[in-house]
Amino acid sequence: MQPEKLENLEPDTERKILEAAGKVFMQKGRLGASMQDIADEAGINRTLLHYYFRNKEKLFDTIFTKLLSQVFPTMVEAFASDRPFMEKIRIFVETYADLLKENPYLPVFVFQEISLNPDRLAGIIKHVGVDPDLALKGLTKEMESLGVHGMDPRHIIANLLGMVLFPYIGRALFQKIAFQDDTEAYEKFLEDRKEQVPRFVNMALQGSGQGPGQSRKHP
Amino acid sequence: MQPEKLENLEPDTERKILEAAGKVFMQKGRLGASMQDIADEAGINRTLLHYYFRNKEKLFDTIFTKLLSQVFPTMVEAFASDRPFMEKIRIFVETYADLLKENPYLPVFVFQEISLNPDRLAGIIKHVGVDPDLALKGLTKEMESLGVHGMDPRHIIANLLGMVLFPYIGRALFQKIAFQDDTEAYEKFLEDRKEQVPRFVNMALQGSGQGPGQSRKHP
DNA sequence: GTCTTGTTTAACAAAAATGTCAAACAATAT
DNA sequence: ATATTGTTTGACATTTTTGTTAAACAAGAC
Numbered sequence: 482m483q484p485e486k487l488e489n490l491e492p493d494t495e496r497k498i499l500e501a502a503g504k505v506f507m508q509k510g511r512l513g514a515s516m517q518d519i520a521d522e523a524g525i526n527r528t529l530l531h532y533y534f535r536n537k538e539k540l541f542d543t544i545f546t547k548l549l550s551q552v553f554p555t556m557v558e559a560f561a562s563d564r565p566f567m568e569k570i571r572i573f574v575e576t577y578a579d580l581l582k583e584n585p586y587l588p589v590f591v592f593q594e595i596s597l598n599p600d601r602l603a604g605i606i607k608h609v610g611v612d613p614d615l616a617l618k619g620l621t622k623e624m625e626s627l628g629v630h631g632m633d634p635r636h637i638i639a640n641l642l643g644m645v646l647f648p649y650i651g652r653a654l655f656q657k658i659a660f661q662d663d664t665e666a667y668e669k670f671l672e673d674r675k676e677q678v679p680r681f682v683n684m685a686l687q688g689s690g691q692g693p694g695q696s697r698k699h700p
Numbered sequence: 701m702q703p704e705k706l707e708n709l710e711p712d713t714e715r716k717i718l719e720a721a722g723k724v725f726m727q728k729g730r731l732g733a734s735m736q737d738i739a740d741e742a743g744i745n746r747t748l749l750h751y752y753f754r755n756k757e758k759l760f761d762t763i764f765t766k767l768l769s770q771v772f773p774t775m776v777e778a779f780a781s782d783r784p785f786m787e788k789i790r791i792f793v794e795t796y797a798d799l800l801k802e803n804p805y806l807p808v809f810v811f812q813e814i815s816l817n818p819d820r821l822a823g824i825i826k827h828v829g830v831d832p833d834l835a836l837k838g839l840t841k842e843m844e845s846l847g848v849h850g851m852d853p854r855h856i857i858a859n860l861l862g863m864v865l866f867p868y869i870g871r872a873l874f875q876k877i878a879f880q881d882d883t884e885a886y887e888k889f890l891e892d893r894k895e896q897v898p899r900f901v902n903m904a905l906q907g908s909g910q911g912p913g914q915s916r917k918h919p
Numbered sequence: 920g921t922c923t924t925g926t927t928t929a930a931c932a933a934a935a936a937t938g939t940c941a942a943a944c945a946a947t948a949t
Numbered sequence: 950a951t952a953t954t955g956t957t958t959g960a961c962a963t964t965t966t967t968g969t970t971a972a973a974c975a976a977g978a979c
Contacts, residue, residue, distance in 0.1 A: 494956085512731035513816060515936060526958055531938065586815065592869050593812045596805065597732060599872045606876065613877050635878050635889065636896045642874075643866030644859045650811050650869065651861065653818045657825065658832050659854050670854065677855045685904040713926085734966060745928055750968065 495533055497523045502530075502544050507586040511541055511594060545594065549605050552587070555580060557611045566623045567686075571679045574645055578675050581649045588646050629686050637682070644678050714752055716742045721749075721763050726805040730760055730813060764813065768824050771806070774799060776830045785842040786905075790898045793864055797894050800868045807865045848905050856901070863897050 501523035505514045516537055520527040534540035559573035581587065595602060620634035648655065648671055656667045720742035724733045735756055739746040753759035778792035800806065814821060839853035867874065867890055875886040 510729070510731065510812065510816065512729065516938095517936080527937095528939090528959080529957065532956075535938095537937070588869075589808070589812050589815050592873070593729065593808050595872045596808050597729065602872060602876055609877070614880075617878065632896075633889075633892070636893065636900070638878065639867050639874065639893070640859075640863045640897070640900055642870065643862030643864070645862070646866065646869075647858050647862030650807075650865075653814045653821060654811070655858065655861075657821055658828070659836065659857065661833075670852075673852070674855065674858070677851075678859070681855070681859055681904045684906075685900045687903075735968095736966080746967095747929080747969090748927065751926075755968070756966095 494523075494525065494529065497525065498530060498533055498540075499544065499547070502540055503548065506541060506544055507548075507584065507590045510590060511597075516540075545601065546605060548587070549591070552580070552591075553605075553609050557609060557616070560616055560620070561611055566620075566627060567679065567683055570641065570682050573641065574678050575675055577645050578671070581646075582671070585649050585652065588650050592650075624686070627686055637686075640685075641678070641682065644681070645674075648674060713742075713744065713748065716744065717749060717752055717759075718763065718766070721759055722767065725760060725763055726767075726803065726809045729809060730816075735759075764820065765824060767806070768810070771799070771810075772824075772828050776828060776835070779835055779839070780830055785839075785846060786898065786902055789860065789901050792860065793897050794894055796864050797890065800865075801890070804868050804871065807869050811869075843905070846905055856905075859904075860897070860901060863900070864893075867893060 498519070502514075502519045505519045505522050508514075509518065516527050516530050519540075520530055530537075530540060534543060555576060556573075559576055560569055562569060562572070564572070617634050620637070624630075624632060624634060624637070652667070656662055656664070660667045660670065717738070721733075721738045724738045724741050727733075728737065735746050735749050738759075739749055749756075749759060753762060774795060775792075778795055779788055781788060781791070783791070836853050839856070843849075843851060843853060843856070871886070875881055875883070879886045879889065
């Protein structure tokens with residue numbers, strides 16, 4: 482009777498839409514991207530977008546959660562492994578360098594969207610398959626065994642994320658001001674950071690033999 | 701004849717508009733903010749916005765350049781001074797912590813806008829009253845005298861900016877995941893970073909006695 | 920007073936984007 | 950062949966936002 486769920490007779494329209502939407506949304510932001518833009522990028526009629534994903538919000542939600550459920554695991558994965566601390570750092574930096582190389586607009590896009598609409602977070606954090614509290618405790622232990630005492634590991638995380646993300650978040654600005662807008666030089670810089678960032682962290686942790694955060698040596 | 705340019709009979713409408721527009725634009729982004737939103741925030745009629753600033757683009761431009769010509773000098777100022785290196789770092793971090801505390805949406809706003817519309821940069825970089833190349837050369841020298849050889853100072857800058865900005869750029873996300881959404885705890889964390897970031901940089905530079913960036917020790 | 924000038928407002932026009940609908944189309948089943 | 954099902958399209962309706970215009974208003978000049 483029924484043509485038994487032919488699923489794939491829609492050639493690859495849905496895939497094309499998802500690809501195009503991902504690209505356009507990341508580049509222009511949720512508000513900057515029009516349905517027409519996306520349809521053009523996908524090479525299809527705009528009405529088809531509505532046929533496949535009722536409306537813009539639903540299309541965006543699909544893209545956004547899809548994206549994050551891809552990015553988050555990658556992020557925690559590096560830290561969840563049982564390799565030695567500095568190894569984790571190195572893997573994390575390298576993994577992210579690759580991810581960002583292919584999706585340079587991702588960080589600004591994600592943070593802008595979350596800052597605009599924090600509620601979205603609730604439905605997404607589920608996708609993080611790791612207990613953050615547990616992970617932090619683990620980090621603390623590892624740091625202690627490295628001789629770093631009394632330092633909240635979240636500072637390390639913030640430092641690391643900041644150092645890794647900044648060159649992408651601030652690229653247009655930073656490249657123009659500090660590299661005279663030399664794209665090639667900047668790409669080399671990005672490549673160098675795979676080595677520089679872990680080294681920087683390593684140095685910072687090697688040298689920190691002093692106690693908790695109350696000592697201060699201001700003039 | 702003419703009532704000699706009474707400038708100030710417009711009570712403080714223009715100021716109110718600029719304030720409101722700054723706030724709303726930063727919070728919602730250029731595209732997310734409607735003229736009505738801004739008028740509401742300022743407590744005036746929407747048409748007045750057009751009376752004072754012809755159209756949305758002009759209003760936005762005014763805000764954006766005003767904002768950046770306020771932020772950039774603050775940024776370079778810390779580095780242009782002739783204090784010792786670590787002192788500069790400390791001043792920079794502290795200055796920015798204060799600025800960001802009052803304008804938490806600023807980084808995402810600025811970077812999103814620049815990434816969306818890089819052309820705006822051209823007209824703005826003029827406001828940087830410092831030659832970046834010169835500043836970088838200066839930094840290199842200072843680092844050398846600290847015993848750090850062969851390291852591109854731009855890595856330090858990127859590290860520093862990243863570490864300072866990330867807790868604001870990623871706040872919604874980071875606070876939720878790593879602080880169980882405890883706002884107070886996060887604010888304390890932000891406060892702590894004024895001390896932690898310079899210390900981290902200090903440690904990293906103290907310990908870096910090895911040579912330039914060509915040695916690599918991968919597995 | 921009334922004239923002039925600049926400010927503010929409401930009503931309207933125009934533009935841009937989203938969303939809906941019914942008809943055309945392709946492919947397979949009967 | 951035609952009926953059925955899912956896909957694609959163009960035309961239309963709705964909504965949202967921006968921009969314009971003309972009239973009301975306030976205040977000082979004369």
